[in-house]
Amino acid sequence: MGKPFTVNINRFDPYKAFRFHVYFGTSTTPVAGVSKVTGLKRSSDVIEYKQGGDAITRKGLGRTKYEPVTLDRGLTHDPDFEEWANAAQVLDKGSPATSLKNLRRQVRIELLNEAGQPAHRYILHRCWVSEFQALPDLDAGGNAIAIEHIKLENEGWEHDLSLGEPQEA
Template sequence: MANTGFVVNTHRLDPYKNFKFRLLWDGRAVLGVSKVGALKRTTEVVKHRSGGDNSFDHKSPGRTSYEPVMLERGITHDLEFERWANRVHTYQGDTSMDLVNYKKDLTLEVMNERGQVAIRYFMYRCWVSEFTAMPDLDANANAVAIENMKIEMEGFLRDEATAEPAEG
């Protein structure tokens, strides 16, 4: 039998869907998050040449950076997005910045169709660099009002202790 990438559910042929997920911060799920951007890291390439053999480049890893993640959710009366964004900057200015609590660790959970957690990532030392409190409003559109948040992070790790759930 061919390897399908699943150890526990060897009968499963398709990968997990991208619409079953939840985002947690402060130990609880964030309400209404409808979109989470990709988790991506990039390592710079350092090129160098050897003195006796300088006809081609040698390459080694340099600095690694973690790309920001965009979050979207429909506007509700839950103020958690705005409260967190305000820890970095508010209308009152620099003196109201929260230097202690503006960074959070987040958890992203991807679930199977049954709602069981299949994959978990920890996102470390996250903070809000952009916040859209109110989108463009258009009386002619047939759309939900969405608030956006751009999250900067210092790194992410997959939780290898999250085991593949039994689906049988």
């Protein structure tokens, strides 16, 4: 049998991917209605080189890139997505200096256990909105809900290991 879990040795089932909360900045209230978050992914460039007289090609670590993360939610009256997306553009009623001060934010994603308690927390650093879809394609013959989404560029993320496994109810 594999190595036991170090946080809760009684847990053998993986966490469900549909129980999560998303927080913008230092807010203690989750963003309303987020229904989907794309995966967190990072990759590093490989730098190949040879040392003099050596027939082996060595591989070194290059730049690390962090993929954008998209957040989807049903269209509501909550202005969080649109206000943040508007910070990246200069509107007639604002100037770059006032809109850019809210451009970058920290984002927290918490994966919840079956009891609704945070089990894992990821922190995305210096995020900003590079794409905003305010309204999907509208179809009078369809029966889907209206979804808005934002695409967040980030400068890295980390798994917050200070969050221990809460006791299951």
